[in-house]
Amino acid sequence: MEGQEQLMLVMGNITKRFPGIVANDHVNFELRKGEIHTLLGENGAGKSTLMNVLDGIYYPDEGEIAIEGKRVNLRSPLDSMKHSIGMIHQNFMLVASLSVIENVVLGLESQGFYIDKKSVAHQIEAIAKKYNFRVDPYAKIWQLSVGEQQRVEIIKTLFKGARILILDEPTAVLTPQESEELFGILREMKSEGKSIIFISHKLNEVMSVSDRITVLRKGRLVGTVDTASITERELAKMMIGRDILFRLERKDIEQGREVLTVEDAQAYNDRGTMALNKLSITVHGGEIMGVAGVAGNGQVELAECITGLRHLVSGHITVEGIDVTNATPCTLASAGVNYIPADRLGVGLVPNLSTVENAMLRKYRQQPMCRGAFIDYGAACTYADGLIEKFDIAVPLKNAPVKVLSGGNMQKLLLAREIEENPRLLIAEHPTRGLDVGATEFVRKTLLEQRDHGVAVLLISEDLDEILMVADRVAVMYEGRIVGIVDAHHVDIAQIGLMMAGAVGVKA
Amino acid sequence: MLRFEKRDKTPVRLRVLVPICSVLLGLLVGSIVMLFARVNPVRVYGAIVKGAFGSAYTFSETLVIAVPLILISAGLCLVYRMKFFNIGAKGQYIIGAICGSYLALFGPATMSRPLLLTLMMLLGTLGGALWAVIPALLKVYWNVNEVIATLLLNYIASYILWFFMYGTWRDPGSHGFPLSKNFALNAQLPRIIAAPSRLHIGLFFGVAAAVIVWIIIRKTRFGYEARVLGENERAARYAGINVVKTVIIGAVISGGLAGLAGIAHTSAVLRVLQLEINSDYGYTAIIAAWLAGLDPLVAIGVSVLLAALEAGGYQIQIVMRVPFGIVGVIESSILFCLLAGEIITHYRVTLTRRLSTPLALDERARGGA
Structure with missing residues (x-):
């Protein structure tokens, strides 16, 4: 039976090391033709690294990639595009002041010096119609809602001839209704024979939309399962290695x-x-x-x-x-009044300052840190140590910039700092x-x-x-x-x- | 094929080795240019080193140039950390020189030397500070880009100097040259080594300024607030940091030090106010501050090196009859290589070839297809 399923993509033994960490440790991943395959894992599990390898942004230290049985070397996003891989990033890569048409043809080599807007508009409308949604090709990006912008991203990748689509947490910015519509589009694409890699944290979505699920944990492959044969609870256990409190x-x-x-x-x-x-x-x-x-x-x-x-x-x-x-x-x-802002590194923390310097941001005007015009960095350090211990924050180096912490630890630090203010x-x-x-x-x-x-x-x-x-x-x-x-x-x-x-x- | 990957951490070894290699590479590039100019690079570099460090006198002349650079770059290290891009040190230097010179030229003649000099230095500092506060106010209240404002104020300052030199401050005995009358002895900042050296006590101002700014940045509340503001203005506002106050104090310190540099140099070295008062130190100091990684103590060393290039440059011009432009070429090749070297400190560059790990992948893929 296995032979009947056509394999669109095989990634074998992908290993990618960064200084001090193995982001992908001999990971295998397979994608069939016409399937929606979810990649599931906690932050830092290696999902993004694996997809960046596929998108040509990172080059793996070991391992191989084959598309439709042919080994390929993906050295840049352009290479990936040529091998019909298209990635839709969480933060859309669109130019807000340009129209849908201009965004779609951006960076396409097939377009000459002159852009035939009419023919591009027709093609965009044809793609949209095929998947039952509407988009005005002449609208400027800033005029569109987030959901519409996402569809422009989808059109962009389809226009470039993508047959493997990677969607990085596409529903994070959508309403439930918009998400349902997106799933409709994805299912339609699947029936067209396209292969979709879907990255998500939300278990209920994963269960409803995907055919198979591959779970990563700490850079290693945990396993690939058929969605029909697993429950949410089992999936969560695979993902974090223990039962969680729902x-x-x-x-x-x-x-x-x-x-x-x-x-x-x-x-x-x-x-x-x-x-x-x-x-x-x-x-x-x-x-x-x-x-x-x-x-x-x-x-x-x-x-x-x-x-x-x-x-x-x-x-x-x-x-x-x-x-x-x-x-x-x-x-x-x-x-x-205390605040945990959405934009952790933009409002809450100062990315290039150290953990200590971030921890003291709300306390440096008070004793014992404040000594007249001077700051007692020793006291600040002690205070930061207290927060780190009390809230169990994993900080490799207290004096390293806070931006190197993982998202979870940054948030813990922020939360700790604000809650200590009573x-x-x-x-x-x-x-x-x-x-x-x-x-x-x-x-x-x-x-x-x-x-x-x-x-x-x-x-x-x-x-x-x-x-x-x-x-x-x-x-x-x-x-x-x-x-x-x-x-x-x-x-x-x-x-x-x-x-x-x-x-x-x-x-x- | 080359691949670039961002480093999480730069090893100390690289942080030391890369700048050294960059400087050497810059010297090499400079020599290639010199070969085109038909001069022997080894002799030119030899002459520069000799011209800058060859004797106690030449080294003291190098320090004469370094003093204003140290003063100005110390202030720039502070404001650049708060992302207030003051490139108007030139203008602040000029205004400082003008303000201080006013007392020297028109002050009460009977005033004692220490008092007069103190007042001159204070007035010069104040003038430079005010000249820097203008763009600071424009920025914090009307969001005017400080790069453009400070740059344009440089021209205004230059023309104010012109106005005085061709106008009321011109010495009637100068045969029409745009010069003031010479400063009286009371208005001359003391030199610290015997003539002909012109090294003056401004050197102590410079070192003290660098140390104080270093303490401000590292140890004080203001320095902490300045760094938070520079790295993340929104976080600074949320933490209740007074952005207006912080930027203005920063501008006062940086402009004040540039003004002090202007009046100290004029009073101790030139002893006369004239059109050419070496105000381009205001630009050279920008380079010194950045090359020092915005650390005022490191900037002392960088200032001395840049000053050495400049002092040595005069030397080759005189001794070897090589155009002074060669110095510019050397300086810019070094800078260019240093900036290029940053890539290696921030990114890991690897040479990749085909992957070597053989896998059973092909079989599986073919079997599937």
């Missing part, structure tokens, strides 16, 4: 007083359009308020307004009864994005612990499962306002999904 223990605690109230807040985003549209929300002590919504509906701006990084045009924000509208980050810090209000923005299962569990448990201590937690996340797992109430944001607040224990995902897409508003 249900988190949560205590019933008394809801406290109002800690955060936002009233009729209005604020602009960076592009100068109204991002918060008379938004009101209240969070109590001992409560986790989940904020669900598709990216770009004002969640980031809401968090920035509360943390003093963005100005309100009108409206009020109070924390424990004190008016902190447009207060400085310093005032907010003394009011007990917050009254904790704002966590996508706190588990990009983290592996172990770190995710740690972060969620920490948030629940804070709630149990009476802290008000505002959890902004696109991951509905996460919100439903830890939040007490769920507020759904759409176009700069809260379209509905629901009890997290009495709601189904489909209903929230519809609210996120602006289809219904439900009042609490």
Whole structure:
């Protein structure tokens, strides 16, 4: 039977070493024609390295790659493209100010000096029609939603003749509905005989969309299984090597007083359009308020307004009864507002400074670190050691730049630093994005612990499962306002999904 | 085929070896150019070394050039760390020289020497600081790019100097040359070695400035805030760091040191205000700061080396009748090689050939197909 299945791609004994680490240790991977094959693994399991080898970005130290039975040497993304491999990265590689057509033909050698826009537009429309979606070839990228941009990426790879498509966590930025549509497109492509490699953390998606699953752990192959013959729980065990808690223990605690109230807040985003549209929300002590919504509906701006990084045009924000509208980050810090930003290296941490220097960022003005105009780096070091031990952060070198830490450890450091401030209000923005299962569990448990201590937690996340797992109430944001607040224990995902897409508003 | 891969960590061995090899390679490239100019590179390099370090006098002249470079680059090390790209040290140097010279030329003649000199140095520092605060304010309040603002202010400063030299400050006895009258002895910064050496006590200012800036960067709250700001402005704002204040203090320090360099050099070495007051040190110091990896103590050494090239350059011009441009060629080949060397310190470069591990892969692939 095995011989009947046509092998599109074989990667044999791929080994890739980086200084001090073996990212891929003799990994084997097979892809059949017309299959959706999921690559599953925690962060640092070697998925990205393996796919970068396939995309020609890294050259393996050992091992071979064959496409349709022929051995190939992939030395650059251009080589990979020539061998009909196309990768859709998590961060789209599109030029925002150019049109769909211009983005699609970008870097194509087959196009001469002059671009025949009409014929390209026809081809784009033909591709879109084949997979039952629409896209305006003349639209500029910045005018498109994230989901539409992703489709442009897909068209781009198909236009270049890709028969092996690699999608790196494609659903991370999509609503449930958009994800379903994407899966439709993928299934259609599969029936066309294309082969798809799908990278994801989300077990339910993996189960519903893929034919086979290959699991990696710590750079090694754990195994390849048929999706039909395995359960989510078994898969999770393969991935992390132990059972994980799918249900988190949560205590019933008394809801406290109002800690955060936002009233009729209005604020602009960076592009100068109204991002918060008379938004009101209240969070109590001992409560986790989940904020669900598709990216770009004002969640980031809401968090920035509360943390003093963005100005309100009108409206009020109070924390424990004190008016902190447009207060400085310093005032907010003394009011007990702490923040876990989505962009860890962009807002939360300073990538090129050391772990110690990052750990002290909120404490350096106080004793014992502050000695007049000077800083006692010895005390800072002791403080950092305390955090590292208490939160079990894996730090190879305390004085090395913090950017060399893994995503999970960076987040632990950030979380540790903010929680040590004894917050009254904790704002966590996508706190588990990009983290592996172990770190995710740690972060969620920490948030629940804070709630149990009476802290008000505002959890902004696109991951509905996460919100439903830890939040007490769920507020759904759409176009700069809260379209509905629901009890997290009495709601189904489909209903929230519809609210996120602006289809219904439900009042609490 | 060459492959480049980013290194996680650069071994210390490379960090020392690569710059040394880069300098040697730069000298080699420079010699090739010299061969075209029909001069013997070995003799030219010999003359440069001799011209810069050959005797106590020549070395002290090298240090005369190094002093302003040390002062200016110390300040630049600080502001570049906060990503305030001040390339206006030239203008700050000129304004510092003008401000300090005002006291020298028009100050009360009866003032005691230490007091007059102290006031001159302070006024020069203040002038340079103010000249740097202008672009800092423009940046923090109106988001004006400081590279352009500081660069344009260099021209304005030059023309202000022209204005005084061709105008009211010109010495009537100068036969029409754009010179001020000579500074009185009271307004001359003391030299520290016997004539003809012009080495002056500005050297101590320079070393002290470098040490103080090093302490500021490494040990103080301000230095920490400056580094956080430079690496990640959003994180700095979230941590409650006052961005406006930090940038302005940085500009004051860096502009002030450039102004001090200007007045010290004018008062001790030139002893007269004129059109040519070596304000291009403001540009050379940028190179010194970057080559030193923005460490003011390392910048002392780099400044001395760059000064040696310059001092040696005068020497070959005089002794070997080689055009001074050759020095520029040598300097830029060294710089070019140093920058190219950065690739090796940041990336692992490997030569790859076909892979050697034979596998049973072909069979499987063929069997499948």
